[in-house]
Amino acid sequence: MWSMKERNLEDGKDKEMITVKAVTLEQHVEYTRQCEGKDFQITRLLGAFRSCISENGHILLKEYLSGWEELIKFMDSLGMVFGFISQETTTKINIMRGHLTGNSDEYHTLQSMVRYELDRGLVNFKELPQDQVPSGCRTLLRLHRALKWLQLFLYKLSTSTSQDNTGELCALAYEKALAHHHSWFVRQAAALAFLAMPPRRELLQVICVREEEEAQLVLSTAAKAIVRVYNLTQDVYEAYGMLELP
Numbered sequence: 001m002w003s004m005k006e007r008n009l010e011d012g013k014d015k016e017m018i019t020v021k022a023v024t025l026e027q028h029v030e031y032t033r034q035c036e037g038k039d040f041q042i043t044r045l046l047g048a049f050r051s052c053i054s055e056n057g058h059i060l061l062k063e064y065l066s067g068w069e070e071l072i073k074f075m076d077s078l079g080m081v082f083g084f085i086s087q088e089t090t091t092k093i094n095i096m097r098g099h100l101t102g103n104s105d106e107y108h109t110l111q112s113m114v115r116y117e118l119d120r121g122l123v124n125f126k127e128l129p130q131d132q133v134p135s136g137c138r139t140l141l142r143l144h145r146a147l148k149w150l151q152l153f154l155y156k157l158s159t160s161t162s163q164d165n166t167g168e169l170c171a172l173a174y175e176k177a178l179a180h181h182h183s184w185f186v187r188q189a190a191a192l193a194f195l196a197m198p199p200r201r202e203l204l205q206v207i208c209v210r211e212e213e214e215a216q217l218v219l220s221t222a223a224k225a226i227v228r229v230y231n232l233t234q235d236v237y238e239a240y241g242m243l244e245l246p
């Protein structure tokens, strides 16, 4: 039944595919209600990253940050070894929340934030000022780069088998998307965290899926939602020459 739906996608019947998938995702959502005591829900993550794109293709910052907050819950559920990554993510989210507080119009979307910060010269292109709060543009760029890692990891996980080592999948995605942005020290710490990644079966329990087909659907749907957000964000950073903000 599942592969028939995938074939519909290949035939180009996009609309039909979306309707069918909406129903099957609903079944997943229904099932997740039985996963008591779990803070993290991949459907909430999906909801946040889907709803953070406005009708005109702008990125809504509040919703975008909610998606990240859901990811923090996921990391926290994996234990202390991921604490430094969760902490770093929280720090970035708090900087963004700080900007949003009291400036909700200016920081309503990524696009309005970029215009606001550039117009006022708040974005530093040469160096990171030690004595002032990092700009929203710089801070969101760090999250944006990590989103690329997540997108690759989810995709790899959706196409992997129970024999695959999740730590290795993590490391491969990290090398491709993120490692070159990090210092030697951070890369060593990340490598240690990857060794502690739970096996695929345990990860699937955390995201509350029962069987392989459901896992593939949920993970690939999440990866696709994240790709859309990533691409729209990337376009904005590229257009303003801000992909390498220090």
Ligand SMILES: CCCCCCCC/C=C\CCCCCCCC(=O)N[C@@H](COP(=O)(O)O)[C@H](O)/C=C/CCCCCCCCCCCCC
Residues within 6 Å of the ligand: 071, 074, 075, 078, 082, 084, 085, 088, 089, 092, 142, 143, 145, 146, 149, 150, 154, 170, 174, 178, 182, 183, 186, 190, 203, 204, 207, 246
């Ligand atoms: C079953 C599927 C669900 C998967 C859910 C995965 C949840 C984790 C999602 C994303 C985690 C990555 C967040 C990392 C934010 C990193 C921001 C950053 O790059 N900061 C560095 C640069 O900042 P500045 O110094 O320039 O201000 C900072 O140097 C880095 C600090 C340490 C973070 C190291 C990150 C390593 C990330 C590798 C992936 C994490 C795997 C977690 C798996 C649960």
